Amino acid sequence: MKLLYFINLLLLLIASLFFADIYTAFEIRNAVLRYFVYSNFILSPILIIFNLLLLSNIRIKLISLIIPILSLVVCLNLGYMRIIFNSTNWKTQTIIYQNIEADNLTIEYQMQDIGAFGYNKRTVSVNNIIGLFAVIKPIDIDTISKTNWKLLNKHINEIELKGG
Numbered sequence: 357m358k359l360l361y362f363i364n365l366l367l368l369l370i371a372s373l374f375f376a377d378i379y380t381a382f383e384i385r386n387a388v389l390r391y392f393v394y395s396n397f398i399l400s401p402i403l404i405i406f407n408l409l410l411l412s413n414i415r416i417k418l419i420s421l422i423i424p425i426l427s428l429v430v431c432l433n434l435g436y437m438r439i440i441f442n443s444t445n446w447k448t449q450t451i452i453y454q455n456i457e458a459d460n461l462t463i464e465y466q467m468q469d470i471g472a473f474g475y476n477k478r479t480v481s482v483n484n485i486i487g488l489f490a491v492i493k494p495i496d497i498d499t500i501s502k503t504n505w506k507l508l509n510k511h512i513n514e515i516e517l518k519g520g
Contacts, residue, residue, distance in 0.1 A: 360410055364420045367403060370396050371423050378434075378442070386488045387445050394443035398436060401428040444468055446478070447514035452497065453505035460484040463495055463505065467515050475515070 374397040376382040377390070384390040404424040411417040431439060446466040455461035461483050468476040483491040 360406060360420075363403065364407070364423070367396070367400050367427075368423055371400070371427055374427075375430075381491050381493055383446070383490050383492045384488065385445070385484070385490050389488060390443060390445055394439060397427055398431060398439060400424050401431065404428065444470070446476075446492075448482075448512045449515060449517075451508050451510040451512060452479070453500070454508050456504055456506055458483075462508075463497065463500070469515060 370393050373393045377384050401424055407417060407420045446468045448464045449467050450465040451462050452465060453463040464482050465479050470476055481493045481495040
């Protein structure tokens with residue numbers, strides 16, 4: 357029983373990370389962690405069956421069904437394919453600017469591989485949090501104050517494109 361409670365708490369953490377990644381400026385930067393969160397969120401409706409069969413206390417059973425049912429509704433609403441395609445990470449191609457006062461704050465040009473459809477592209481302000489997470493905000497380079505930013509133009513090429 358304790359294992360089932362632990363799994364339910366883990367699912368609550370996974371659902372929190374998933375919703376934060378999908379609906380807010382918070383982003384999971386680590387590809388392995390992102391894959392773990394997305395795949396387990398998609399599989400979480402299976403937990404409904406285990407909660408119904410294994411939990412005996414009705415009150416705990418109802419409380420533990422909230423997150424799996426919510427995840428099932430979100431998966432059906434968004435669509436499983438959209439969630440799977442959204443699970444790919446944005447990769448930094450170029451760090452354009454770095455903030456003078458905060459080293460973890462950068463302006464980056466990023467790309468996302470969407471398979472046969474090519475690449476999504478964006479220029480964003482990235483506030484890195486311990487390397488695993490970041491707060492991402494779209495930014496227009498023409499409107500920033502150049503006095504607060506140091507020009508880097510550091511080519512990273514995380515997506516490993518050939519050429520230029």
